[in-house]
Amino acid sequence: MNAHAHATVESEAPAANAGEPSERSNPIVSALYEMAVSVLGDQLREMFDKADDILFDSAEKARAGDEQRLYLDTMRIVRVQRAKIINAFQGSLREALASIGNDDEAGTRNHLDDMSQWSLQDGDALEERIAVSNMETKAASLHAHELVELQRRLARLSDMSGDGITSESMAPARIIRAFQNSMRDLSVDFPIKLVIYKLFDRVVIGRLSEVFVGANQLLAVHGIEPRTDGPAQARKPAAQSFGRPSPGAAPGVPSWANGLDQSTLGAFSGPAYGGGSPQMTGGSASAGGSPAPWPSQPGSWGAAAVQGSYGDAMLSQEIAQILGAYAQGRAPQAPNWLPPENVALVARMFDGFYRDARLPDHLKPMLSRLQLPVMKAALSDRRFFVDPQHPARRTVNDLFEMLLQFGTAESAPQPQMISELQGLIDAVSRSFNLDPEKLRAHQSEPVDERTADSFLREQEELQQKKNRARVERVRRVVSHELKRRIGERRLPPGVMRLMLSGFGPLLCLDYIRNGIDGASWTQTMQLVDRVIDSLQPSRGSTAERAAAEAEIVAHISRRLANIGFSDARLEEVLSGLLQAYLELADNDDEAIFEDAQDGTLRVSVPEAAPAMSLELSPEKELQGLLSILLVPGGWFTVWEPATQTKHWVRVKGYYPVQNAVMFGHYMEERFLRIRASAFATDLIEGRASPIDPSPELQAAVARVAELPFERGSDALVWTSVDGKPIEG
Template sequence: MQKEGKVVPLAAAIDRGGRTPLPCLPVLLLQVRDKAALQLRQGLQDLFANADDTLFEMADKAFDRCDQHLYFEAMRDLRLKRKSIERGFLDIFYDTFARIGQVDLLAHLVEPGKLRSKAQLERAAAIDGMVARVLSRDGLALQQLGLRLQALLDRPLHEQHNPLGPAALCGYFLDAGCNLGVGLRVKLILLKLFERYVLRDIDVIYGEANQLLAAAGVLPELQPAPRRRAEDRRMSVRRGPANPGQEVGADAAGQAFFASVQTLLAPLRGQFAPRLQAVAAAQPISTADLLRLLSHLQHYVPATHEADDFELDQQLEQLLLRVSVRSGTRRRIAVADEDMINLVGLLFAFIHDDDNLPASLRALLARLHIPLLKVALLDRGLFSRASHPARRLLNEIAGAAIGWECGGEGLRDNLHLRVERIVQRLLDDFAEDVGLFAELLDDFLAFGQDERRRNELLEQRTRDAEEGRARALQARQQVQQLLNQRLRGRVLPLVVVQMLVQAWSQVLLLAWLKQGEASQAWRDAVQTLDLLLASITPPHEPQALLQQVPGLLKALRDGLASVALDSLATREFFLQLERLHLRACAAGASQPDGADQPLDEVLVGEDIVLAIAEEPACAPRHFADGQAALLRQVQRMRIGTWIEVRDEEGPLRCKLVARIDSSDRLVFANRTGMKVCEWSSASLAQALHRGEVRVLDDGLLFERALAAALDGLRL
């Protein structure tokens, strides 16, 4: 293991702990300590590996932006301090062993005088619950370990002095993470993760420690505590029925389906081992023997990057010839088994040619040909039950990976690696227990749920951003239209035009975006604009103007304050406005002092544009009448539809995440939820017509493959 910076490898840390002066500790105790340290280190690594996903899930479920920010900051802080927490935990653990029996390890957790705040009370309650659950499961093993440590040390060792007690371990974790800048909620989440990934397997530490001490003669008469392992429960499910052969063909619906298909499969018979089947005396091998042959071949399935020269029919023919030579009897495959081989072969031929799937995924799924064939031989229900675990696993993998981009070097992301591990696990471990598919399906669904939730959150952010952009564009166009209606073609004071275009337009935008065009705020802002223009246009009755000006000035000040216009600019505008009002009142009479200074005026001769207009990336073009069907297809396209875009850099797969009706934009994002392109309805229909884009079929893979196989047989 290479060193990264100042991170000390675990072996070095254990050696360092071993060099601590411990004149009173026997070698057996050091062995117990070191074995426990390895297990605890692994548990902490699992904790931190899953903390990101857990905190991301909490951020996803949070309704408040502040809560989301809290969880995202906690994720960042945890990544930065992960190594120091791991090292701190082990350092405290080693130090505690050095002083075993000398200090009360629970004192800082249970002293009532220190539990004053609500946060400390909640933390203590959480720890008490965790400790109680561990003691209820593994209390006997812990008690035996305490007795053996007491005998080994030859002095009393109270429960609170045991460095491997659950409360002591919680204390190490809290002390190691004391500098973590997170709040109580995040600390409680981390404690739950500590229980799940460290305390969950504490019985392994207790069991190994007891076994080591008992083998060395420390209280060997104590009866070992019963092992509690989640793997034991999973193995009992995985082992299934005692006689797997009883499950073969047990599904009546599956049997009926296969019987109805056998007539269609008859023309395909004779493709496997034809030289042997030509001999009338050839005896069929049993399904169980065929399964053993397939299990043998399963371990020789080549990797995806190797040459594809592995033909199942040729491999079976060679094995049958070898079996015939050894037994001295001509052997062949039974008719029903051969029909099943042909049917599954048709399914995988469809998968091999299905360009709706990325090429890298097709190469991976092709390696599952033999495992799926064995499932079909064992359980006809594969074809009649949509909930069959092998069938669902194939569908879930295909559905999750449809967004892979073909031909790229960056395919080996977490999803790709997970699918590779599933395929390899089936090739290595699958014999005749279909329960392995159920186990892998559960694991993949849990993994897919986390990734899907993460991607959906990013998609929602993309969708919100695009909808906000469209709404802002619509508001800007409305304000531009209003200003042009009021100002275009008129000669107005420059100071008024500048204020309306630069500042009051923002007041109008804010009112439209926040409350809408029909709101009172919008109507008030428009009315203020009209009053302002009317107030500076001579002639005016002085009395009428004096009645309007106070309300107008208040409305202007409130509006400009809402958009935080610079105070100096605001003061200068109102000084100029006062001169304009005085000029309007004079209306040709002798003007008061200071009102005769010329004011710059401007002719608004062109349309006012508040900002560069944002047009869709692909603006609508001329659309031929003959392409109306494609336009209707685009208009009916549902959110979540996958497409493939062909360009010079290679195919790009993306899915529809937002449809902006106000600006006729369809926004597409990649598998991670990041926006990659957008079209109008017409331009996307034209791209489909030219073949630059195609819609992918993301239906269930097994169902599509089976339907295609049956259609091909009926031709």
């Protein structure tokens, strides 16, 4: 616990249990209770199902050893304490909802800015209160639309039943406090508890709308319509921009439009950096670390504008005025064709990118080159805000994720890779760089508040997700290295389950900690070798063999228990190995007695099966390495000699059996399908190149170059989704 005392807010003691819902006379209230408990229970179980992936990803991205260990320790704790937390949460939630008419506790919030309620408390308690308060604020902001409707229906139900129901009876605070109560008896260090809060925030808070939508539907079925004079809005802060406060909203200013940070607002209104391609080195884009601004010179982005016409400079100036007004809490004045709401949403999108702590300052100028082109794409097509797969929206989100990979690379990316990344960003900016004069004639439609809230929620959830391709690649590295260790041997299915479900997760963590050359990885692989060797027929005595097998099983149990495997899980992954040992003992120790011609008994011991090669064939080795390289979503460049053209593509799928790989164009709906071996040849000979600094990918490329496989190239033929060639 933190030894320092901090100022924090006093909270009331939990209200007494008001009885189980079955005692209530109102069946609608009981139905609401059962629905909420059921949905939230499922969400919490899903949270624990996803915990390994989320924590594994967080540990993989952590830079410091202590932070890495924190995520790994949390992974172990949640595996062991999962059932306890779920049961405690369900019990606490039942108590909270059973006292649905007693709103004193639910209405008590951590007003951290109310100095009259401050007292000296432990620093950990303060941090926990802040975490809980932030979750309440986030939940009220994310799900404001559904929550407002539910509050008004509950107000109507209160008028009809007089059963103590209020508009706040199913407020997010009740749910979050129930989870907080379920954590009280968890005997863990506070940093681990805080990580579990973040899991709850990430998985459950983002989906609370399912509870509120379900409640609204249930009340609607029973004829409970929203009260017209009910609560005007949920407890929603004026700003919803990643936890930062902003000025109160003026009339005509939607609450989500506030919260643009002044330090990043300069990116939309500052002087131009000349339209040149910003470099990867040389520090931040500005003295304050803000991204580089939009160009103010007409045509500097390549638009078909001429001097004196409506160009990028004038468009940028009007956008800056709109954003400046929003940042000050004023309703902006804008031309009829330029909806301020749409402008603010795209600005909030980039604002979120720049705030992400994983994005280094020296990479922000590269992202800033996309600001104006993406803004134009959004102004020209309202689908940008409603379709996450809109080409401009999908591409800028993908490029943001790619920049994060470059920012967390252990070593400086190769100059060629930097050049490929810059070329890709330039190509994307050209693709979406529309003529401002044509935009002005287009007359964009403003986005409604519900669409805006949905857009911001989707973007925030996307930013909370870390790079999945990196995690998937680590798993494929582990799988391939295990297959190389096993070679062409045919292990019993139960032993393969141990390899993949036991040693697999252990090796993933070993890889994250110290890489493939680390001591932990080496020790685990030595244990894999011992298991494989122990399956060979033995000439030793039964006692010696049993002792060796028991030692191996005990060693595996200790290693897996240390990373959080429960007793039941250990029994599941070890049962196949134990069965293999029993079958081996039966085959080894059963002497076969036969009658000899001279009347004596002859003892025959079965001969050992011939040992199979432990080396993978070149074909299998190539398949494994390509599975590491060709993770769905991975970026590559491919050179087309026939047209002297470079294409930026993303992996759509790798099909080892068919020796095929499919790529998609970086923004258009067209595809390339070529032989995987031909693509491997292109990689080796420089006609293809990955845009990814991860060391395991670079190592895989180097190993492909050493393999003796049949090399050759394929012509690049673009096709539509249905496989028909596309001309041109």
